[in-house]
Amino acid sequence: MLLGLVSLNSKNWLFLPRNISSLFETGEFLVKPYKVVWKSIATELCCAVQGAFKHELLTNTIVIPDHKLVIIPFEDSVEAHYVCGCLNSSPARFVASTYIVSTQISTHILEYIKVPKFSESNPLHLQIAEISEQCHEQTSNRNIEQVLNLEADLDRCASKLWKLTDKELKAIQDALINSQKSKNSKPKIVDED
Numbered sequence: 403m404l405l406g407l408v409s410l411n412s413k414n415w416l417f418l419p420r421n422i423s424s425l426f427e428t429g430e431f432l433v434k435p436y437k438v439v440w441k442s443i444a445t446e447l448c449c450a451v452q453g454a455f456k457h458e459l460l461t462n463t464i465v466i467p468d469h470k471l472v473i474i475p476f477e478d479s480v481e482a483h484y485v486c487g488c489l490n491s492s493p494a495r496f497v498a499s500t501y502i503v504s505t506q507i508s509t510h511i512l513e514y515i516k517v518p519k520f521s522e523s524n525p526l527h528l529q530i531a532e533i534s535e536q537c538h539e540q541t542s543n544r545n546i547e548q549v550l551n552l553e554a555d556l557d558r559c560a561s562k563l564w565k566l567t568d569k570e571l572k573a574i575q576d577a578l579i580n581s582q583k584s585k586n587s588k589p590k591i592v593d594e595d
Contacts, residue, residue, distance in 0.1 A: 430475075432466050432467075432473075432475075433464050433466070434464075434475035434476055434477060435453065435454060435464060435476075435477060435479075436451060436452070436453050436475070436476040436477070436478065436479050436481075436482040437451070437452045437465075437467060437473040437474065437475050437476065437482070438450070438451055438452075438473065438474040438476070438482050438485050438486045438489065439451075439452050439467050439471040439472065439473050439474075440471065440472050440489070441470060441471060441472075442470055442471065442472050443470060446495060446498070446499060446582075447489060447490075447494065447495050447498040447499070447511065448490065449486045449489045449490050450486065450538065451479065451482045451483055451486045451534065451535075451538060452465055452467060452473075453465075453479060453482075474512075479535075480520075480522070480528070480531045481520040481531070483530075483531040483532075483534035483535050483538075484520045484527050484528075484530050484531040484534070485517055485520070486534045487530040487531060487533055487534035487537075487556055487559075487560075488515075488517045488530060488560060488563065489511075489515065489517070490534070490537070490553075490556065491556050491557055491559075491560030492557045492560070492571070492574050492575050492578055493557070493560050493561065493564055493566060493571070493574055494515045494517075494560065495578060496574045496577060496578055497511075497514055497515050498511050498514075498515065499578065499581060501514065518563065526559060526562055526563060529559055530556065530559045530560070530563070533552050533555050533556045533559065534556070536548075536552050537549055537552045537553065537556070540552060557571060557575065558571075
């Protein structure tokens with residue numbers, strides 16, 4: 403608790419408790435209409451696009467993410483979905499899994515995962531953005547089977563983006579599956595008696 407100095411008169415001072423709230427790491431980026439976000443404390447990279455909060459009684463609502471989320475700000479939803487799609491692809495998640503601390507993921511991943519600059523005139527970029535938007539919609543509808551199909555499409559697009567062969571993409575997908583299995587498996591305790 404912080405104490406505030408209050409003057410009662412010219413000779414007497416009184417210390418009163420004050421509640422102080424602080425907001426750090428602020429800037430223009432917080433009020434951009436779209437943000438690609440991911441948990442800073444997580445075991446794997448999983449991104450989402452955060453847009454305006456829609457409510458019948460509220461207008462022009464920009465969401466400011468929690469401090470536990472890493473954000474990349476955008477003015478345009480299509481570009482945000484393009485970046486989100488790239489980062490959610492198996493090739494990007496594989497690269498992230500090879501060097502991140504298993505419980506912390508910061509923006510430094512963008513130094514290792516080179517997402518090509520978005521271009522509205524590039525059909526592959528637009529296709530990745532569209533698939534990301536569809537993944538968000540189907541996830542909201544809890545349509546897991548459709549999400550899995552879309553993720554397979556996303557991986558095929560990402561492999562074109564980063565010029566991976568089908569064999570390389572399959573090896574990456576298998577490595578991620580095996581990594582997930584090893585994370586989920588519990589060691590067996592053998593009773594030697």
